[in-house]
Amino acid sequence: xxxxxxxxxxxxxxxxxxxxxxxxxxxxxxxxxxxxxxxxxxxxxxxxxxxxxxxxxxxxxxxxxxxxxxxxxxxxxxxxxxxxxxxxxxxxxxxxxxxxxxxxxxxxxxxxxxxxxxxxxxxxxxxxxxxxxxxxxxxxxxxxxxxxxxxxxxxxxxxxxxxxxxxxxxxxxxxxxxxxxxxxxxxxxxxxxxxxxxxxxxxxxxxxxxxxxxxxxxxxxxxxxxxxxxxxxxxxxxxxxxxxxxxxxxxxxxxxxxxxxxxxxxxxxxxxxxxxxxxxxxxxxxxxxxxxxxxxxxxxxxxxxxxxxxxxxxxxxxxxxxxxxxxxxxxxxxxxxxxxxxxxxxxxxxxxxxxxxxxxxxxxxxxxxxxxxxxxxxxxxxxxxxxxxxxxxxxxxxxxxxxxxxxxxxxxxx
Numbered sequence: 167x168x169x170x171x172x173x174x175x176x177x178x179x180x181x182x183x184x185x186x187x188x189x190x191x192x193x194x195x196x197x198x199x200x201x202x203x204x205x206x207x208x209x210x211x212x213x214x215x216x217x218x219x220x221x222x223x224x225x226x227x228x229x230x231x232x233x234x235x236x237x238x239x240x241x242x243x244x245x246x247x248x249x250x251x252x253x254x255x256x257x258x259x260x261x262x263x264x265x266x267x268x269x270x271x272x273x274x275x276x277x278x279x280x281x282x283x284x285x286x287x288x289x290x291x292x293x294x295x296x297x298x299x300x301x302x303x304x305x306x307x308x309x310x311x312x313x314x315x316x317x318x319x320x321x322x323x324x325x326x327x328x329x330x331x332x333x334x335x336x337x338x339x340x341x342x343x344x345x346x347x348x349x350x351x352x353x354x355x356x357x358x359x360x361x362x363x364x365x366x367x368x369x370x371x372x373x374x375x376x377x378x379x380x381x382x383x384x385x386x387x388x389x390x391x392x393x394x395x396x397x398x399x400x401x402x403x404x405x406x407x408x409x410x411x412x413x414x415x416x417x418x419x420x421x422x423x424x425x426x427x428x429x430x431x432x433x434x435x436x437x438x439x440x441x442x443x444x445x446x447x448x449x450x451x452x453x454x455x456x457x458x459x460x461x462x463x464x465x466x467x468x469x470x471x472x473x474x475x476x477x478x479x480x481x482x483x484x485x486x487x488x489x490x491x492x493x494x495x496x497x498x499x500x501x502x503x504x505x506x507x508x509x510x511x512x513x514x515x516x517x518x519x520x521x522x523x524x525x526x527x528x529x530x531x532x533x534x535x536x537x538x539x540x541x542x543x544x545x546x547x548x549x550x551x552x553x554x555x556x557x558x559x560x561x562x563x564x565x566x567x568x569x570x571x572x573x574x575x576x577x578x579x580x
Contacts, residue, residue, distance in 0.1 A: 171248055171250055171275075172201065172248050172249075173201050173230070173248055173250070174200050174201045174202060174249070174251065174534075174537045174538075175192075175200065175202045175203075175249060175250070175251045175252075175253055175530075175533045175534065175537060176202065176203045176204070176205050176232060176245060176248065176249040176252050176253065177189055177192075177202070177203070177204050177205065177253045177255065178205040178245065178252055178253065178254050178255065178256060178266060179205075179206060179254060179255035179256030180204035180205060180206050180212060180215050180255070181206050181208060181211040181212060181214070181215055182255055183479025183522060184255045184280060184310070184479070184522060184525055184526050184529070185204075185206075185215075185253075185256070185526075186215055186218070187522055187523060187525075187526035187527075188253060188255065188526045188529055188530050189204060189215055189218075189219050190218075190219060191526060191527050191530045192219075192530060193219040193220075193222045193223040193225075193226050194222055194223060196530075196534070197223050197225050198225060200534065202230075203229065203230035203231065203232050203248070203249070204216065204229060204230070204231055204232070205231070205232040205233070205234045205245050206233070206234065206256070207233065207235035207236070207237075209233060212231045212233075213231065216229045216231065232244075232245050232248065236256070236261075236262040236265050239265050239269070242265050242266050242268075242269040243269045243272070243273060245266075245269065246266070246269035246270045246272075246273040246275045247269075247273040247275070249275055250275060250276060250536075250537045251275065251276045251277065251278065251533045251534075251536045251537045252266060252269075252270050252275050252276070252277050252278075253278060253279075253529060253533045254266055254267075254277065254278070254280075255529070257279075257280070257281060257283075257352075257354070257355050258283065258286075258354060258359070259279060259281040259283050259286050259355070260283050260285065260286040260355075260358065260359065260362070260363070261358060263279065263281065264286075264289075264290070267290055267294060267305060268294070270303060270305065271294050271297050271298050271301055271303050271305070272301070274301050274302065274303055275303065276303060276304045276305075276306075276536045276537070277303070277304070277306065278306040278307075278309045278529065278532045278533050278536060279306075279307055279309060279529075280308070280309060280310035280312075280525055280529055281307050281308060282308065282310075282312040282313075282352075282355065282409070283355060284371040284376060284377065284412055285359060285363050285367045285368065285370075285371045287307050287308075287377060287415075287553075288367075288370070288371065288376060288377060290305065290307070290553055291377065291553045294553055295552050295553040296552075298551055298553055299551045299552045302550065302551050303551055304536060304549070304551055304552070304554055304559050305552070305553045305554065306532065306536065306554050306555065306556060306559045306560075307416070307553070308412065308413075308416050308555065308556065309528060309529045309532040309533075309556055310521075310524075310525030310526075310529055311409070311490070311520040311524055311528070312412045312413055312416075313409075313412055313413040313416040313555075313556070314528045314532070314556050314564075314568075315339075315341075315413075315490070315492055316339050316413035316414070316416065316417050316436060316492075317413070317416050317417050317420055317555055317556045317557040318513075318556060318557055318561075318564060318565050318568070318575065319339055319492060319494045319511060319513045319575070320337045320339065320417050320420070320421075320434060320494065320496075320557065321420065321557040321561050321562065322494065322511050322565055322577065323337060323494050323495075323496035323509045323510075323511050323580075324337070324427055324428055324496065325427070325562055326496075326509050326577050326580065327496055327498050327509055327580075328427055330498075330507060330580075332498040332499065333428070333429035333498065333499045334428060334432055334496045334497070334498060334499070335429070335431065335432070335433070335497050335498060335499045335500075336399075336432070336433045336434070336435075336496070336497045337417075337432070337433075337434050337435075337495065337496045337497075338397055338399055338400060338434075338435050338436070338437075338494070339413075339417075339434070339435070339436045339437075339494050340397065340400055340402070340404060340436075340437055340438060340439045340492060340493050340494075341407050341436075341437075341490070341491070341492045342438070342490075342491045342492060342493070343489075343490075343491070344488075344489065344490035344491070344520055345487060345488045345490070346480065346484065346485070346488040346489075346490070346519030346520045346521050346522065347479075347480035347484050347519065347522075348521055354475075356460060357460065357466050360460050360461060360466065361463070361466060371411075372390075372411075374389050374390055374414060374418065375415070375418055376415055377415040377416065377419040378415075378419055378422045379422055382421075382422035382425075390410060390411055391404070391405075391406050391410065391435060391436075391437050392406055392450070392453075392454065393450050394443060394446035394450050395437065395446075397437070397439075397495075399495040399497060399508065400493060400495050400510075402439050403439070403440075403442055403443045403445075403446040404438065404439055404440075404446060405438055405439075405440050405445070405446040405447075405448075405449035405450045406437060406438070406453045406454075407437050407438040408453060408456075410437065413436055414434060414435070414436050416555050416556075417436075417555075417557075418434055419555050419558070420555040420556075420557035420558045421434065423549055423554065423555065423558040424548075424549070424557070424558050424561075426547070427547075429499060431499075439493075479521075479522050480521075480522060484519060485518060485519045485522050485523045486517070486518065486519075486523070487519070488517075488518055488519020488520065488522075488523065488524075489514070489515065489516050489517060489518070489519070489520075490514060490515055490519075490520040491512065491513070491514035491515075491516065491574075492512075492513050493510065493511070493512055493513075494510065494511040494512075494513065495508065495509070495510050496508070496509045496510075507580060508579070509579065509580030510577070510578050510580060511576060511577050511578060512574060512576045512578050513573070513574055513575050513576070514573070514574040515572075515573050515574070516574065517572075524573075527573075528568065528573075531564060531567040531568055531571055532560060532564060535563050535564045535567055536559065536560065539560070539563050543559070543560060543561070543563055546561060546563070548560065548561050548563075
């Protein structure tokens with residue numbers, strides 16, 4: 167990667183709801199310590215964002231603006247060439263994301279985003295993984311609520327087992343109550359993927375190991391949960407979690423890329439704990455019906471009429487009243503006749519909503535970790551190039567950064 171670049175991070179998509187929040191976090195927490203710029207396709211809207219962050223911190227009044235349009239590859243090439251790390255928040259990524267990834271790989275800039283589009287990520291893997299390795303570039307998807315809690319929560323308990331001289335046999339993640347609101351971009355991404363992606367690609371994405379290297383796909387070993395299930399390790403009834411079809415693929419790719427830490431036979435499952443069998447049945451039915459409704463074209467058309475528009479997000483009041491939490495349980499490998507070690511952890515953001523405030527801060531900390539801590543990651547055995555995951559690229563370095571940002575990543579037993 168070229169060292170002489172004017173910016174440490176560039177926020178591309180800064181005028182959207184998540185992008186604007188990333189800018190707020192930089193202005194309030196890192197201004198003067200990080201060289202940064204904002205980018206997008208609309209000069210007037212970018213100037214409005216600059217004015218907004220200058221109201222939060224007057225030192226941002228001359229914040230640099232870079233024009234970069236997904237329909238103009240040369241503009242993205244110039245953008246990527248100016249930054250060590252590009253933060254991408256403009257989705258749907260299947261519609262807008264490939265040109266900026268392409269620019270980053272060719273120019274040698276690291277990249278992170280908040281996509282949750284498994285089909286698009288598979289395409290990026292197939293097209294850019296080897297090229298990114300050759301250019302010493304890290305492309306890191308899913309650096310928001312999908313899938314940092316799942317990926318780094320698993321990393322946390324696996325790391326703890328490693329410190330005890332053990333490997334993990336299985337990890338289960340159970341999400342508890344959460345409060346927040348989906349943004350227009352998130353909803354549009356879901357509708358766009360169902361409406362535009364070929365059926366064969368949607369079917370391929372249903373493979374629980376669809377983001378794994380071919381040699382690490384274990385058919386039938388650890389599939390998605392669709393019905394109520396009793397979790398023995400955590401002692402409760404569980405139901406499908408609406409984001410598990412993304413999160414599980416990311417965690418399993420992390421395990422495949424970091425075999426020495428996770429072990430060859432590692433399995434991962436994710437669900438939510440709604441509170442008893444009846445609630446688990448109700449959530450399961452609602453999840454199945456909701457998923458089926460999105461597949462029906464007339465209902466998708468009606469949804470687009472009533473849901474928030476792309477780029478919009480919940481009010482500050484909703485963000486500040488929001489919260490999320492999850493519990494993680496890891497069971498170690500154990501010789502025949504011996505009891506496995508059980509490690510449990512609690513992860514949470516108790517005072518901010520998951521889809522916007524939490525997501526934007528997680529994304530920013532991931533970008534700064536990529537920018538500032540590569541040598542530390544190399545010493546820790548983290549992956550240094552390719553199409554990666556938060557855990558495989560940043561691991562416990564990012565956990566520590568998030569703890570400092572007031573997220574909870576706590577081992578509670580074991």
